[in-house]
Amino acid sequence: MSMKSWVPGTQCVAKSDHSKPKPGELAYRKGDFVTIMEVSQTKGFYIAQHNQSGEEGLISASSVREREAIRVDPNLSLMPWFHGKISGPVAVQKLRPPEDGLFLVRESIRHPGDYVLCVSFQNEIIHYRVMYKDNKLTIDNAEYFYNLIDMIEFYMKNKGSIATILLKPKQKEGTKSAAEQLSKAGWLLDMEKLILGNSIGEGEFGAVYEGEYMGKKVAVKNIKCDVTAQAFLEETVVMTKLQHKNLVQLLGVILHNGLHIVTELMAKGNLVNYLRSRGRSVVDVKQLLRFSLDVCEGMEYLESKKLVHRDLAARNILISSENTAKISDFGLAKAEPKSTDNAKLPIKWTAPEALKKEKFSTRSDVWSYGILLWEIYSYGRQPYPKMALKDVKEKVEQGYRMEAPDDCPPVIYTLMRSCWESDPSKRPSFRKLREKLEKEHRDCKSTSGS
Structure with a gap:
């Protein structure tokens, strides 16, 4: 062998x-x-x-x-036992041959929006209606759950007021259990080993906490809504493939109360706040260059994997306790970008062709990187200062570009401008950008005598 x-x-x-x-x-x-x-x-x-x-x-x-990377598979489901809108009789057919504790969940046809838990017990199929009460789900008004994932998890461990503990999920045809796949590949972590600390941020989809997992400091993003959790599953699966010193590292996931995504903890928060709170007196130009290079190296790695980030901005760059900048939030990162919801696009950071024709590419990431460089060298100012959002898109299309931030080295401003070429094919690759920044880094070292 x-x-x-x-x-x-x-x-x-x-x-x-x-x-x-x-x-x-x-x-x-x-x-x-x-x-x-x-x-x-x-x-x-x-x-x-x-x-x-x-x-x-x-x-x-x-x-x-x-530890294997997990293949991105549209059939991977956090709720493989959820069959969508099917009738009672169809559910009964699916639970044959009878087997105690075999179960599925369906959406009620008679009461749209309500769910039904169907369980096989002693050759009968029992249908439990799941009701919404104060934004929570309940079968018996005794136990309340944030979502179906939670509910099923509970009844697989406790009988509660139903006829039997849930023993065996009846998977919907074509779905694969995300829990099984994550577990097999070694990405499923154990809730009991996680110590949750304080909330360190409130994302659009749920809270982010700091915590400890078996002695390692971690950040935990908890997504309670099952539909959103399912969408984030894809982002997480993409993260199992990626390992680079300038990308926030995924440690694993916990399926409990929705989805917990566990990553390394970045002690110094995001780059915008880091620069704004410290300012010029604390952060020197060499450090700005180091941050610029860190992000560029992480993006060059994503470029090599043919992944487009789509939301590159200083707010999505996190700083470790050792002052390393790492890229986070691959929330929109896609291998083959499909159309996104334009309302959500960060206009000031998005390349003109991406805003207009939804053409996302590594080259549109390069445009965003130019904006991010501007944020770094202006110590965290909001791009296009004093301009109304509605004017930005139009002015930029007409050829307007931001001035250099105060005291920005001319070499760096030239790089920014190259990222903002109207024609995407004229913009440099991340590799080219890294080479130029490295040269600048060497020159900067030799002049400062360090």
């Missing part, structure tokens, strides 16, 4: 317990995550770091498997 070879940074999952390590070996439990640091001198071994404890040691190549 040929030896697997993993590059440093590869994420792996332990296949078994290793609780009595020899000196120099890493201790781990089945299901723990480790990061490969380097190939060891000992044949068949790697030096790896335990993701939770941070300890480093030897690990046998045969005792771990690579």
Whole structure:
């Protein structure tokens, strides 16, 4: 059998317990995550770091498997037991042959908007109507749930006032259980190991908390609405494929109370607030250049993966405790951009062709990157200052471009202007931008004598 070879940074999952390590070996439990640091001198071994404890040691190549990226699959569902609008009799047919605890959820045809939980028990099919009360769901006015995911999770563990505990979901034809796929690939985390802290932000779709997962500081985005959670599942699946020092790293997901997306915690918040609250006296030009390069390298990586971000802006760049800038919110990131809801587009950051013809590409990301550079060098000012939003689109189409921010190095302003070429094909690639910024970084170092 040929030896697997993993590059440093590869994420792996332990296949078994290793609780009595020899000196120099890493201790781990089945299901723990480790990061490969380097190939060891000992044949068949790697030096790896335990993701939770941070300890480093030897690990046998045969005792771990690579954490897989999950394929983006439209049939992946957080609610594979949800069959949509089907009638009672059809539901009964689907739950044959009878089996205690076999169940599905459907939308009521008689009471549109209400749900029905259908359960097989002692050769009968029992239909429980799920009612909405004060924005929550309930069957018996005793237990209340934010959404169906929660409700099913509860009744799979507790009988409550229904005839039997739910034992086996009847999957809708063609769907795949997201929970199973996430679990198999090693991305499903355990709610009991998560300690939730304070809310650190209120997103459009739910709160973001700081927390700790097995000793590691994390940020947790909780999406309660099941329809939105389903939409975010796709974003999360895209994130399982991506690993780069300038992208916020996904650690995994928890299915409880909707969807919890767990990522590394970025202690210093977003770049706009970072720059605004500290200002010129604290943040020097070298640091601005470092941030610009960080973002550019992350975008070059997305460009290499043929992913378009579509919402690149300083508010979506987060800063780690070590002052590294990382790109977050692949919320709109799509492999093949389809039309989006134009009302949601951030006009001041979006390229003219994307606003007009919804043509999103890496080159429209480059336009947004130019705006982001302007935000960085103006220390977090709102782009197109003093201009009304409705005028921006029109003026920009007529050829208007922002002036350089105060004290902005001419080289950087030239780069900004190149990002704002009307013809997308004339804009530089992220690779070209990175090369120019790196040259500037070297010059900046040699002149400052550091």
